[in-house]
Amino acid sequence: QSVLTQPPSVSAAPGQKVTISCSGSSSNIGNNYVSWYQQLPGTAPKLLIYENNKRPSGIPDRFSGSKSGTSATLGITGLQTGDEADYYCGTWDSSLSAGKGVFGGGTKLTVL
Protein backbone atom coordinates (compact mmCIF):
# COMPACT_ATOMS: atom_id res chain seq x y z
CA GLN A 1 0.00 0.00 0.00
CA SER A 2 1.61 3.27 -1.16
CA VAL A 3 1.66 6.38 1.01
CA LEU A 4 0.53 8.39 -2.02
CA THR A 5 -2.67 7.33 -3.80
CA GLN A 6 -2.95 7.37 -7.59
CA PRO A 7 -5.62 5.87 -9.83
CA PRO A 8 -4.37 2.57 -11.28
CA SER A 9 -5.28 3.56 -14.81
CA VAL A 10 -6.60 6.37 -16.97
CA SER A 11 -7.36 6.51 -20.66
CA ALA A 12 -8.22 9.05 -23.33
CA ALA A 13 -8.19 9.44 -27.08
CA PRO A 14 -5.34 10.99 -29.07
CA GLY A 15 -5.46 14.78 -28.96
CA GLN A 16 -7.50 14.83 -25.78
CA LYS A 17 -6.51 15.89 -22.28
CA VAL A 18 -6.05 13.69 -19.23
CA THR A 19 -5.32 14.37 -15.57
CA ILE A 20 -3.71 12.05 -13.04
CA SER A 21 -4.27 12.68 -9.35
CA CYS A 22 -1.96 12.01 -6.44
CA SER A 23 -3.38 12.16 -2.93
CA GLY A 24 -1.34 12.31 0.24
CA SER A 25 -1.31 13.95 3.65
CA SER A 26 0.09 16.90 5.55
CA SER A 27 3.30 15.01 6.33
CA ASN A 28 4.13 14.55 2.66
CA ILE A 29 2.39 16.47 -0.16
CA GLY A 30 0.96 19.07 2.21
CA ASN A 31 4.39 20.33 3.23
CA ASN A 32 6.80 19.21 0.54
CA TYR A 33 7.43 19.53 -3.18
CA VAL A 34 5.84 17.06 -5.58
CA SER A 35 7.52 15.62 -8.66
CA TRP A 36 6.17 13.48 -11.51
CA TYR A 37 7.85 10.75 -13.54
CA GLN A 38 7.08 8.97 -16.79
CA GLN A 39 8.22 5.39 -17.30
CA LEU A 40 7.91 3.99 -20.79
CA PRO A 41 7.88 0.19 -21.04
CA GLY A 42 11.29 -1.34 -20.38
CA THR A 43 13.00 1.96 -19.63
CA ALA A 44 14.13 3.98 -16.62
CA PRO A 45 11.84 6.66 -15.23
CA LYS A 46 12.10 10.19 -16.60
CA LEU A 47 11.44 13.41 -14.71
CA LEU A 48 8.46 15.34 -16.08
CA ILE A 49 7.68 17.84 -13.32
CA TYR A 50 9.67 18.95 -10.28
CA GLU A 51 8.91 21.30 -7.38
CA ASN A 52 5.16 20.96 -8.01
CA ASN A 53 4.92 22.69 -11.38
CA LYS A 54 8.32 23.18 -13.02
CA ARG A 55 9.30 21.42 -16.22
CA PRO A 56 12.89 20.38 -16.90
CA SER A 57 14.33 21.55 -20.18
CA GLY A 58 13.15 19.39 -23.04
CA ILE A 59 9.80 18.51 -21.50
CA PRO A 60 7.02 19.92 -23.69
CA ASP A 61 4.46 22.28 -22.20
CA ARG A 62 1.78 19.64 -22.88
CA PHE A 63 2.78 18.38 -19.45
CA SER A 64 1.82 20.44 -16.40
CA GLY A 65 1.74 20.00 -12.65
CA SER A 66 -0.21 21.57 -9.85
CA LYS A 67 -0.63 21.13 -6.11
CA SER A 68 -3.41 22.07 -3.74
CA GLY A 69 -3.36 21.15 -0.07
CA THR A 70 -2.53 17.47 0.24
CA SER A 71 -3.15 16.58 -3.42
CA ALA A 72 -1.31 17.06 -6.67
CA THR A 73 -2.29 16.67 -10.29
CA LEU A 74 -0.43 15.93 -13.50
CA GLY A 75 -2.08 17.19 -16.67
CA ILE A 76 -1.29 16.06 -20.18
CA THR A 77 -2.84 17.79 -23.18
CA GLY A 78 -2.73 16.90 -26.86
CA LEU A 79 -2.32 13.20 -26.05
CA GLN A 80 -0.08 11.18 -28.34
CA THR A 81 0.32 7.43 -28.64
CA GLY A 82 3.88 7.90 -27.43
CA ASP A 83 2.52 9.12 -24.09
CA GLU A 84 1.38 5.60 -23.22
CA ALA A 85 3.38 4.85 -20.10
CA ASP A 86 3.26 4.51 -16.34
CA TYR A 87 3.23 7.78 -14.40
CA TYR A 88 4.37 8.19 -10.80
CA CYS A 89 4.16 11.03 -8.32
CA GLY A 90 6.81 11.41 -5.67
CA THR A 91 7.53 13.59 -2.67
CA TRP A 92 9.26 13.73 0.70
CA ASP A 93 7.52 12.50 3.81
CA SER A 94 8.52 14.41 6.93
CA SER A 95 7.20 11.97 9.49
CA LEU A 96 8.07 12.01 13.17
CA SER A 97 10.96 9.55 13.19
CA ALA A 98 12.88 10.49 10.06
CA GLY A 99 12.20 11.75 6.60
CA LYS A 100 11.88 9.47 3.64
CA GLY A 101 11.04 9.62 -0.03
CA VAL A 102 7.72 8.22 -1.18
CA PHE A 103 6.14 7.39 -4.54
CA GLY A 104 2.59 6.80 -5.55
CA GLY A 105 1.59 3.36 -6.79
CA GLY A 106 1.67 4.51 -10.40
CA THR A 107 -0.95 5.17 -13.06
CA LYS A 108 -1.02 3.41 -16.40
CA LEU A 109 -2.03 5.77 -19.19
CA THR A 110 -3.67 4.25 -22.25
CA VAL A 111 -4.11 6.39 -25.34
CA LEU A 112 -7.04 4.79 -27.11
Added chain:
Amino acid sequence: QVQLVESGGGVVQPGRSLRLSCAASGFTFSSYGMHWVRQAPGKGLEWVAVISYDGSNKYYADSVKGRFTISRDNSKNTLYLQMNSLRAEDTAVYYCAKGSHLVATMRGIDYWGQGTLVTVSS
Protein backbone atom coordinates in the same frame (compact mmCIF):
# COMPACT_ATOMS: atom_id res chain seq x y z
CA GLN B 1 25.78 14.71 -20.66
CA VAL B 2 24.82 13.17 -17.33
CA GLN B 3 25.57 9.47 -17.07
CA LEU B 4 24.84 7.12 -14.19
CA VAL B 5 26.08 3.56 -14.59
CA GLU B 6 25.15 0.97 -11.98
CA SER B 7 27.04 -2.24 -11.38
CA GLY B 8 27.18 -5.04 -8.84
CA GLY B 9 23.81 -6.66 -9.33
CA GLY B 10 23.32 -10.39 -9.64
CA VAL B 11 21.88 -13.46 -7.97
CA VAL B 12 22.46 -13.82 -4.23
CA GLN B 13 21.16 -16.19 -1.57
CA PRO B 14 18.85 -14.97 1.20
CA GLY B 15 20.78 -13.62 4.16
CA ARG B 16 23.86 -12.76 2.11
CA SER B 17 25.26 -9.35 1.18
CA LEU B 18 25.80 -7.40 -2.02
CA ARG B 19 27.26 -3.98 -2.80
CA LEU B 20 25.99 -1.88 -5.67
CA SER B 21 28.05 0.88 -7.23
CA CYS B 22 27.05 3.79 -9.42
CA ALA B 23 29.63 5.66 -11.49
CA ALA B 24 28.55 9.23 -12.19
CA SER B 25 29.77 11.59 -14.89
CA GLY B 26 28.72 14.70 -16.76
CA PHE B 27 27.93 16.83 -13.70
CA THR B 28 29.52 18.01 -10.46
CA PHE B 29 28.82 14.89 -8.41
CA SER B 30 29.83 16.48 -5.11
CA SER B 31 27.11 19.14 -5.42
CA TYR B 32 24.02 16.95 -5.47
CA GLY B 33 22.10 14.56 -3.28
CA MET B 34 21.88 11.05 -4.70
CA HIS B 35 19.19 8.39 -4.44
CA TRP B 36 18.66 4.68 -4.83
CA VAL B 37 15.22 3.67 -6.08
CA ARG B 38 14.12 0.10 -6.79
CA GLN B 39 11.39 -1.59 -8.78
CA ALA B 40 10.34 -5.17 -8.17
CA PRO B 41 9.34 -7.15 -11.29
CA GLY B 42 5.98 -5.88 -12.56
CA LYS B 43 5.62 -3.46 -9.64
CA GLY B 44 5.88 0.27 -9.06
CA LEU B 45 8.76 2.43 -7.95
CA GLU B 46 9.97 2.17 -4.36
CA TRP B 47 12.30 4.79 -2.93
CA VAL B 48 15.18 3.16 -1.03
CA ALA B 49 17.62 5.76 0.26
CA VAL B 50 19.12 9.22 -0.22
CA ILE B 51 22.43 10.80 0.73
CA SER B 52 23.25 14.51 0.83
CA TYR B 53 25.92 16.07 -1.34
CA ASP B 54 28.63 15.70 1.31
CA GLY B 55 27.46 12.43 2.83
CA SER B 56 26.50 14.03 6.13
CA ASN B 57 22.82 13.15 5.93
CA LYS B 58 21.30 9.82 4.97
CA TYR B 59 17.72 8.60 5.04
CA TYR B 60 16.24 5.18 4.38
CA ALA B 61 12.95 3.50 3.59
CA ASP B 62 11.54 1.59 6.55
CA SER B 63 11.82 -1.64 4.55
CA VAL B 64 15.62 -1.42 4.35
CA LYS B 65 16.55 0.52 7.48
CA GLY B 66 19.21 -1.27 9.48
CA ARG B 67 20.10 -3.59 6.57
CA PHE B 68 21.15 -1.23 3.77
CA THR B 69 23.75 1.55 3.88
CA ILE B 70 24.09 4.32 1.32
CA SER B 71 27.47 6.01 0.92
CA ARG B 72 29.43 8.06 -1.58
CA ASP B 73 33.01 8.80 -2.55
CA ASN B 74 33.11 12.25 -4.07
CA SER B 75 36.76 11.82 -5.06
CA LYS B 76 35.70 8.90 -7.27
CA ASN B 77 32.30 10.27 -8.36
CA THR B 78 30.75 7.05 -7.12
CA LEU B 79 27.63 6.18 -5.15
CA TYR B 80 27.27 2.92 -3.24
CA LEU B 81 24.56 0.80 -1.69
CA GLN B 82 25.68 -1.87 0.74
CA MET B 83 22.90 -4.42 1.12
CA ASN B 84 23.08 -6.90 4.00
CA SER B 85 20.70 -9.61 5.23
CA LEU B 86 19.04 -9.75 1.84
CA ARG B 87 15.53 -11.12 1.54
CA ALA B 88 13.49 -12.45 -1.37
CA GLU B 89 11.41 -9.25 -1.28
CA ASP B 90 14.54 -7.21 -2.05
CA THR B 91 14.51 -8.68 -5.57
CA ALA B 92 14.25 -5.70 -7.91
CA VAL B 93 15.93 -3.50 -10.45
CA TYR B 94 17.93 -0.93 -8.49
CA TYR B 95 18.25 2.52 -10.01
CA CYS B 96 20.90 5.06 -9.09
CA ALA B 97 19.44 8.53 -9.47
CA LYS B 98 20.56 12.14 -9.17
CA GLY B 99 18.66 14.57 -6.99
CA SER B 100 17.96 18.06 -8.25
CA HIS B 101 19.25 19.62 -5.03
CA LEU B 102 22.25 19.28 -2.76
CA VAL B 103 20.37 18.24 0.35
CA ALA B 104 18.92 14.84 1.14
CA THR B 105 15.30 15.40 0.15
CA MET B 106 13.09 14.80 -2.89
CA ARG B 107 12.38 17.98 -4.80
CA GLY B 108 12.90 16.03 -7.98
CA ILE B 109 15.06 13.20 -9.28
CA ASP B 110 16.31 14.50 -12.60
CA TYR B 111 18.53 11.74 -13.94
CA TRP B 112 18.31 7.98 -13.63
CA GLY B 113 20.66 5.16 -14.49
CA GLN B 114 19.50 2.16 -16.48
CA GLY B 115 19.33 0.00 -13.38
CA THR B 116 20.93 -3.21 -12.18
CA LEU B 117 18.94 -6.33 -11.34
CA VAL B 118 19.31 -7.92 -7.93
CA THR B 119 17.74 -11.35 -7.50
CA VAL B 120 17.60 -12.85 -4.03
CA SER B 121 16.96 -16.57 -4.32
CA SER B 122 18.24 -19.84 -2.96
